[in-house]
Amino acid sequence: MELTTTTTPANNNTQLTAFSGVAGFEAAQRMAKALCSSDLVPEQYRGAEKIGNALIALEMSQRIGASPLAVMQNLHIIHGRPSWSSSFIIAALNSCGRFSPIRFRIEGEGEAASCRAWAYDKSTGEELEGPPASIAMAKAEGWSTKNGSKWKTMPELMLRYRAAAFFGRLYAPDVLSGMHSADEVEDVHGRPERVDRAANVNKRLAKAKPVQAAEVVAEPVAVVEAAPAAPVVEPAADDWL
Numbered sequence: 001m002e003l004t005t006t007t008t009p010a011n012n013n014t015q016l017t018a019f020s021g022v023a024g025f026e027a028a029q030r031m032a033k034a035l036c037s038s039d040l041v042p043e044q045y046r047g048a049e050k051i052g053n054a055l056i057a058l059e060m061s062q063r064i065g066a067s068p069l070a071v072m073q074n075l076h077i078i079h080g081r082p083s084w085s086s087s088f089i090i091a092a093l094n095s096c097g098r099f100s101p102i103r104f105r106i107e108g109e110g111e112a113a114s115c116r117a118w119a120y121d122k123s124t125g126e127e128l129e130g131p132p133a134s135i136a137m138a139k140a141e142g143w144s145t146k147n148g149s150k151w152k153t154m155p156e157l158m159l160r161y162r163a164a165a166f167f168g169r170l171y172a173p174d175v176l177s178g179m180h181s182a183d184e185v186e187d188v189h190g191r192p193e194r195v196d197r198a199a200n201v202n203k204r205l206a207k208a209k210p211v212q213a214a215e216v217v218a219e220p221v222a223v224v225e226a227a228p229a230a231p232v233v234e235p236a237a238d239d240w241l
Contacts, residue, residue: 017062028058031068041072064092064175076182079189083182086161089168096175098122102167104160111135115159117167130167133159143187150183158183 017024032054035041045054054072061071074088084092094101099119107114114134121128135155138144144151151158165181 017059019059028055032058035068035072041069044077045072060177063177065096066092078182078185081180081185081189083180083185084176086165086181086183089161089176089181090164092175093119093164093168093172096172098172099128102164104163105129106156106159107132108134113155113159115163117160117163119167128167128171130163130170133162133166135159138162138187141187146187146190148191149187151187 017028019025019028029051032051033048035054035058036045036047036051039046041054044050045057054068057071057075058068060066060075061068064071070088070091074085076083076085090102093099099122102117102119105116105118107116112135114132114136116132117130119128120126135144135151138151138155138158143149161181161183165176165184168176169178169180
């Protein structure tokens with residue numbers, strides 16, 4: 001009886017991350033340089049001096065399996081804390097392959113409204129339900145009292161965003177890399193001041209003292225009279241001798 005053995009080729013498609021070694025770092029630098037030269041990336045990634053920001057974005061994209069551009073457009077630094085946009089959190093959970101699309105259950109109305117995010121675990125079929133987010137919670141935590149808070153103007157959307165963030169950190173913390181949503185950071189630490197450069201320039205110009213034009217005083221011009229011409233003296237006849 002002849003035995004047939006099958007040799008499976010080794011998997012050489014191991015992905016190199018930006019900080020996995022020298023080879024991965026050099027490859028990431030080349031990619032980051034190309035991204036920094038694009039006008040399509042956000043301002044905090046443009047230019048050769050921002051290559052460090054682009055390298056971190058590349059590392060994050062490789063870890064969570066998202067495109068670098070998607071990470072750059074949805075990774076926000078608020079009060080020095082990196083955070084995801086809430087819509088990106090929902091998209092990342094829906095595309096990670098572990099769950100059915102995220103859905104929301106709303107209970108109550110008005111001040112008594114609350115929301116839970118839920119989905120099915122694709123591997124087991126189990127229904128997974130996240131912790132509730134509620135209007136009462138937003139008031140008790142002081143989220144709705146912050147300056148510019150969206151809880152005052154769009155509470156239904158904020159309930160869903162917060163419930164999705166709770167679900168993600170509970171069932172897929174690796175997908176979110178342990179980070180909070182931008183809305184959560186703003187609710188706790190306040191919204192960062194938006195720098196309006198044009199307005200600042202206009203304010204400085206308004207406060208600046210106007211430059212007064214120097215008065216030109218015309219000084220009288222002295223008239224110098226020409227001296228009388230010296231008389232011409234004709235030589236005497238004896239001088240020629």
